[in-house]
Amino acid sequence: MEIAYINSPLGAIEIKGNEEGIASVRFLGSEEKETNVISENLQPCSNQLKEYFEGNRSQFDLKLNPEGTNFQKRVWDKLLEIPFNTTLSYLEMANRLGDPKVIRAAASANGKNPISIIIPCHRVIGSDGSLTGYGGGLHRKKWLLAHENPVKQQSLF
Incomplete structure (x- = not known):
């Protein structure tokens, strides 16, 4: 399994995968030095994540291989x-x-999503509109949803 690290506005991200596809994308709690030379299997994922964070990508086109x-x-x-x-x-x-009876099982599977951002588990919220759990932390979920919202709140002053 190949590994690469990239920086994002939400901290370091670890990408794992190989020729069969991307196996995981996860936020790290610690700082990591960005990988200088990223393998050809992980480079498209790195590029597309960077484009997403720059606001230049709203869909991913990657081969995924989550376990x-x-x-x-x-x-x-x-x-x-x-x-x-x-x-x-x-x-x-x-x-x-x-x-509808599989709601708890679906929520559990959502929480075990190994490919953050690309498999957009951050887009699932509570029925009352609340930002329920997110493996990467609620602050990241809030940021990701705000990042994807084209209507930005302007300051009144």
Whole structure:
């Protein structure tokens, strides 16, 4: 498994993958030196994440290879269907999976998403509009949702 580190406005990000695709993208709690020479398997992911953070990308075009159960992969596939600048509740996610009773299992799979940002688990919120848990931290979830919102609040003063 190849590894690369990039810097972002939200801290260091670790990218793991190989010729079979991207296996994980995760925020690190510590600072990491950005990888100088990124392998050809990870370079497209690095470039696209940087474009996303610069505001120049709203969709990713990458080969993904996350490890998980069949149910988790079904949930992650549904997450990929959530458009940029759109949110969905956990209940809506369960309904899209075909059974509102799987809400807890869907929430658990959402929380185990190994490919942050690209598989947009940050776009799933509580039914009441609250920013429920996020593996990368609620401050990052709030930032990502604000970053994707084209309407920026202007200062009155």
